[in-house]
Amino acid sequence: MKKLIYLDYASTTPVDERVLEKMNNYLTIDGIFGNPSSYSHLFGIKAKESLERARNNIANIIGSKPNEIIFTSSATESINLAIKGTVTISNNIKRHIITNVSEHKSVLSTCSYLEKLGIKITYLNNSNIGLIDLNILEKKIKNETILISIMHINNEIGIIQNIEKISEICKEKNIIFHVDATQSVGKYPLNLKNINIDLLSFSAHKFYGPKGIGVLYIKNKFNKIQIKPLIHGGGQEKGIRSGTLPVHQIIGMSTALSIAQTEMKMEIIRIKKLKKQLWDGLRNIKDIYINGNFCNCSPFILNIGFKNIFNKILMSELNNIAISSSSSCTSNTQTSHVLKSLGLTEKLIQSSVRFSFGRFTTKQDIDLTIEHIQYAIKKIRKYY
Ligand code: PLP
Secondary structure (H helix, E strand, C coil): CCCCEECECCCCCCCCHHHHHHHHHHCCCCCCCCCCCCCCCHHHHHHHHHHHHHHHHHHHHHCCCHHHEEEECCHHHHHHHHHHHHHHHCCCCCCEEEEECCCCHHHHHHHHHHHHCCCEEEEECECCCCCECHHHHHHHCCCCEEEEEEECECCCCCEECCHHHHHHHHHHHCCEEEEECCCCCCCCCCCCCCCCCCEEEEEHHHCCCCCCCEEEEECCCCCCCCCCCCCCCCCCHHHCCCCCCCHHHHHHHHHHHHHHHHHHHHHHHHHHHHHHHHHHHHCCCCCEEECCCCCCECCCEEEEEECCCCHHHHHHHCCCEECECCCCCCCCCCCCHHHHHCCCCHHHHCCEEEEECCCCCCHHHHHHHHHHHHHHHHHHHHHC
16 A cells, blocks of 8 residues: 655644643543633633643743733634724724735635625735735725735745735834734744734644634734624633633643744754755656745745646545645635736646645655656656
């Protein structure tokens, strides 16, 4: 049987054993399973103490204050809360949002929902490598602009937006800046002490934590940023996100983030080598190119176009290698809006494949991947 190789880490990551071990202490009768809102007994108090320690740790790592962290169920929920929450609480004048055509669907679908409610949305276009033109961004700002929402690292092509410069523009114009950092937190350096971000969304399952837990960071700007809750109930998380807090998930997220932070420097060096190894092993194949750009890009993502090769056929030939044709949220139903934003034709979009690397990717995995792809391409070009 062929070895199974996982190269879809941008979609999700497995839970690290060290994380699972910690989480297991927060589930059963022998562990700290209490409801952190039950202050009347020790079970609840212990859970609350553990929860707040985890919040402190997460805040410390991302460079925020603990009271700026709101726990949610996912990055999707954090993004919904950030965008809907700011715009629906604002007055009738501030009703314009700026975002980018290649944002994740959780941003784009939220914006299109708001558009139907009468909110004006400007969708910025990209250059052919996926970068926003900041001069155009500045020109699109109006008096009514309340929020700019731009992702840090794109999940399909890995391009890194200049969020430092965008944050300066937002600060100068007094506009709320939301960053979808789902592909960067835990993987790529980002510290809120060094950059003026007002709202930041991410989730644990992208850095070897569990699925089902996310964070929305809300900058504590003398209560200037107000967020209208999406969920009403027991008033947890300062009333911004009701619902009993999943302490085991939060402990998992905190542990996973600590490990990721400690290992980040070495991991980036290791993964950069693997990405280069893959590209060097494939680049001589006829009619192959990178979508986006190799340099201004996350080391964890490589999106390759194989001209005249239908990606669905290539992926079925590589059935022991987990890769994807676009983001996991769109791959089954639509072609990639991100690749479209680079100006690619439908045919080229359907010839593209995303490889994403992670903690358990080895040099041998890449050797095998190169071998399988070279064989598959020869076969497809001969028989199809
Ligand atoms: N934003 C980006 C850039 C992503 O890659 C993803 C997930 O793939 C999300 C948002 C949504 O994250 P979640 O799965 O935690 O809802």
